[in-house]
Amino acid sequence: MEHITGTKDITSPPSVVVLGNFDGIHIGHRKLIDKALDISKTLDLKVLVFTFDPHPSFVLANKEPVDLIYLSKEKAKLLDDVDYFVEYPYDLDTSRMTPEIFIEEVVCKGLQAKAIVVGEDYRFGYKRKGDIELLKALASKNGYQLITIKKIAYNHRIVSSTWIRHEIKKGHMEKANLLLGSNFSISGQITLGRQNGRKLGFPTANIKPNKNKLLPPNGVYLSKIYVNNIQYNSITNIGINPTLDGNETVVETHILDFNQDIYGQDVTVELLKFVRDEKKFESLHALKKEIAENIAYRRAYMEENHEL
Ligand SMILES: Cc1cc2nc3c(=O)[nH]c(=O)nc-3n(C[C@H](O)[C@H](O)[C@H](O)COP(=O)(O)O)c2cc1C
Ligand SMILES: Nc1ncnc2c1ncn2[C@@H]1O[C@H](COP(=O)(O)OP(=O)(O)O)[C@@H](O)[C@H]1O
Incomplete structure (x- = not known):
């Protein structure tokens, strides 16, 4: 696995790109990554997990990204089965990128995305204006296929990093570990x-x-x-x-x-x-x-x- 961080100048071979924040790589995130690994085998592509560093809240709310389940190096260890782990610098310029520019310039031209895997409620770009509908609309023009993954629930509750953070803060390690899948x-x-x-x-x-x-x-x-x-x-x-x-x-x-x-x-x-x-x-x-x-x-x- 190659960990690319601290640069916007990223080029990669044709890839399946998994987009998300991935604090705390949990069973829901794992489902996205496993799907990407499956597709990569049939389409002969690399698997690239794309996220931002620092966490967008650091720039948008101007506060320290405290309470992270996993720090950058820890995430890299957990993602050892993919080909690339990209942490794209999140600064004011990044935050002002329109969803279209982000997908066309960064994800398609830079990362050579031939397939994009996202969760069903993924939002991106300036003011989180980009969504699944936009990703669908841009797919054929930019030559990628879109795979959206349903959120995983445990006991009828959607698994999320927020939930896991809450369990860890209470010392409920067995529950947290179940939701993390590790x-x-x-x-x-x-x-x-x-x-x-x-x-x-x-x-x-x-x-x-x-x-x-x-x-x-x-x-x-x-x-x-x-x-x-x-x-x-x-x-x-x-x-x-x-x-x-x-x-x-x-x-x-x-x-x-x-x-x-x-x-x-x-x-x-x-x-x-x-x-x-x-x-x-x-x-x-x-x-x-x-x-x-x-x-x-x-x-x-x-x-x-x-x-x-
Ligand atoms: C299983 C375990 C439980 C411990 N529980 C406590 C505790 O309840 N209170 C405390 O003051 N230190 C506790 N300690 C910490 C010891 O005070 C500490 O290991 C010792 O001071 C050595 O410190 P050092 O690594 O800085 O030399 C615990 C350590 C271990 C391994
Ligand atoms: N069973 C063990 N568990 C943890 N550390 C061990 C053990 N056996 C030897 N070590 C070594 O001893 C060091 C810890 O010794 P300790 O007296 O507690 O000093 P420190 O104050 O540096 O923790 C560890 O960093 C490690 O190098």
Whole structure:
């Protein structure tokens, strides 16, 4: 997969283009991408997922794109089965592009779209004036076929990034993961902490999350971690470590049955289930005892779910 970002000068071979915002690549988004993968095989085209960076609300409402389910690099990891992942710069010029210019110049001439896959309510271009009807009207003149995909519902409710964000904010990881179609994850580089973990007997691999990344409530979560593409079972604390008077939010993961130096490595932590709130313990001894219990719970879950 080639990740093209930070440039408007994009050319690609003839492609099936999937258009959307794709915060949090969920089962609805996956349906669009799977359809594009199918078409690419029959028509011998590349698959290109097109989105904007930064999120349009950053430019339109002039506010930080906080609460993103997935940041750019994380999305790229999740889209490893497509050929191109394009993040077209979203600035004032982009926001003023008419829907016709966007489709004809950017999508058809630039990306060589021979097929376009969108959700049934996709809106685009200046003031979101472009819609499916316009895409249909421009299709034959510009030489692409249009495929619109119905929205997926779960328990009669349309799956959306907003819904998933809401579940993550409540710590409902199992529900969020169901709607995402994969486990919610946090990727980042392992940074040096205060070296207390080892002293406690539970070393933790620490990630300092990006300020725009949506996180569930502070607390302990059953997790998995990918180090060098190898999966390990783990337990993760998200929080500020009040027992040690910390004040910065850290995602800390203790990896079960693991003893390697992984400072500086890029890892991905998947959250499976909320266990408990983060607490300020009266002593290190009490914290240690509780961590040991959380690890025992992780092992019991491993057995119950036949994890390796
Ligand atoms: C499973 C687990 C649960 C934890 N729960 C808490 C907690 O409730 N309160 C707290 O202050 N710290 C908690 N911690 C964080 C420890 O305080 C932290 O790992 C230790 O201070 C090491 O910090 P360091 O990585 O900066 O050296 C937890 C850590 C783990 C691995
Ligand atoms: N089982 C393990 N889980 C997590 N990290 C481990 C483990 N074994 C060794 N390590 C290493 O130890 C480091 C964490 O040690 P720790 O004393 O908690 O220091 P820090 O304060 O930097 O987190 C990790 O970054 C990693 O390199």
